[in-house]
Amino acid sequence: EPEVTQTPSHQVTQMGQEVILRCVPISNHLYFYWYRQILGQKVEFLVSFYNNEISEKSEIFDDQFSVERPDGSNFTLKIRSTKLEDSAMYFCASRRRDGNSPLHFGNGTRLTVT
Amino acid sequence: DQQVKQNSPSLSVQEGRISILNCDYTNSMFDYFLWYKKYPAEGPTFLISISSIKDKNEDGRFTVFLNKSAKHLSLHIVPSQPGDSAVYFCAAKNSGNTPLVFGKGTRLSVIA
Numbered sequence: 001e002p003e004v005t006q007t008p009s010h011q012v013t014q015m016g017q018e019v020i021l022r023c024v025p026i027s028n029h030l031y032f033y034w035y036r037q038i039l040g041q042k043v044e045f046l047v048s049f050y051n052n053e054i055s056e057k058s059e060i061f062d063d064q065f066s067v068e069r070p071d072g073s074n075f076t077l078k079i080r081s082t083k084l085e086d087s088a089m090y091f092c093a094s095r096r097r098d099g100n101s102p103l104h105f106g107n108g109t110r111l112t113v114t
Numbered sequence: 115d116q117q118v119k120q121n122s123p124s125l126s127v128q129e130g131r132i133s134i135l136n137c138d139y140t141n142s143m144f145d146y147f148l149w150y151k152k153y154p155a156e157g158p159t160f161l162i163s164i165s166s167i168k169d170k171n172e173d174g175r176f177t178v179f180l181n182k183s184a185k186h187l188s189l190h191i192v193p194s195q196p197g198d199s200a201v202y203f204c205a206a207k208n209s210g211n212t213p214l215v216f217g218k219g220t221r222l223s224v225i226a
Contacts, residue, residue, distance in 0.1 A: 004157070031211060043158065043203060045213040055211055091157050100146040100165055100207075103214060105157030 002026045004106035006092050012112045013082055021077045021109045023092030032075045033093040033103060034067065036060070043091065049075065082113045117141045118206050120217035129226045133191040137204030137217055140185065144206040148214065149178060149189045152201045161202075162189070194224045 005024045013019050025032050034046040048055040049067055066078045075094075079086055089110050093103040119138045127133045135149075145166040150158035164171040164178045164187070171178050177190045191198055204217040 006157075033213065035216075042218040043216040045215070048211065048213055050211060056213060058213075093157075099210065100163070102148055102160040102163055104160065105150075107155065107157045 004092055004094055004104050006090075006106035006109050008109060009107065010110045010112070012114065015084055015113055016081050019079050019082055019111060021079075021090050021092075021111070023075045023077070023106055024073050025075055025092065025094030026096075026104055027073070029094035029096050029104070031055075031095045031097075032067075032069070033095075034077045035091045035093060035105075036088040037091065037108075038085075038088045046077070046090075079111075082111075084113050087111055087113045116217075117144075117215050118204055118217040120202075120204055120220050122220050123218070124221040124223070126223045126225060127194045129196055129224055130193045133189075133194045133198065133222055133224065135189040135191075135202050135204075135220050135222065137187050137189075138185055139187075139204075139206050141206070141208075141215075142185070143208045144215075145209050146207050147178070147180060147187050148205045148207075149176075150203040150205060150216075151198075152203060152219070158203055191222075194222075196224050196226050198222060199224045 007022045032049040037043045047057040047061045064080045068076050089108040091108045092106045095101050148163040149161040152158045162176045180187045201219040201221050203219045205214040
C-alpha cells in the first residue's frame with residue numbers, strides 16, 4: 001500500500017538555524033498538509049496546499065514558515081529561524097481528492113531545537 | 115479553543131472486552147468525523163470515518179456512532195485485542211478542502 005514518507009526521522013538544530021523537512025506524498029494525491037504535535041499536546045494543523053499554492057494556514061504558520069513543492073513528488077516545510085518552541089513532531093499528510101476523504105499521514109520528523 | 119474534546123486521557127480494557135472511546139465537539143458545521151490510531155514513533159493511521167448524514171458506521175471490529183444532537187461520537191472496538199493498544203485521536207472537519215481538527219487523544223491499553 002502506498003504511503004507518505006518523511007525525511008529525516010529526527011532533526012536536531014540550533015536555535016536560529018533554518019531547517020527543511022521533507023515529504024513525499026502518495027503519488028496520485030492532490031492535497032497536501034503539514035501538522036505538528038508538541039510533546040503531550042494535540043495534533044495541530046499548520047498548512048494545506050493544493051494546485052501549487054497554499055489553501056489555508058493556521059495562526060501557527062507565521063512568516064518563519066514556508067512550504068514548497070519543488071518538483072512533482074516532494075513537498076517541503078521550511079522554518080527560517082527556528083525557536084525552542086518549534087520543537088515538535090511534524091507530520092506531513094496527503095489525500096487524493098476534495099471533500100470527505102481521509103488524510104494519510106507520514107511517520108513524522110521529530111524536530112529538536114536546542 | 116477546543117473544538118474537538120476527548121475528555122479521557124487514558125482507558126484500560128481487558129482483552130476480549132469492548133473498548134469505548136468518546137469524543138465531543140462544539141462546531142455544528144463539522145460534517146465529517148474520523149478516528150485515527152497512533153503508535154509510538156509512527157504517524158496517525160486512519161481507522162474509520164463517518165459522515166454527518168449517518169449515525170453509525172461499522173468496519174470489522176470497529177464501529178463509530180454519531181449523535182449529532184449531542185455533538186458526540188464514540189468508537190467501539192469489540193473484541194479488544196492487545197494490538198489495539200495505542201493512542202486514538204478523534205478528528206472532525208467542515209465540508210470541502212478544510213483541515214482536520216484533532217482532539218488530544220485517548221491512550222488505550224488492552225490488557226491480556
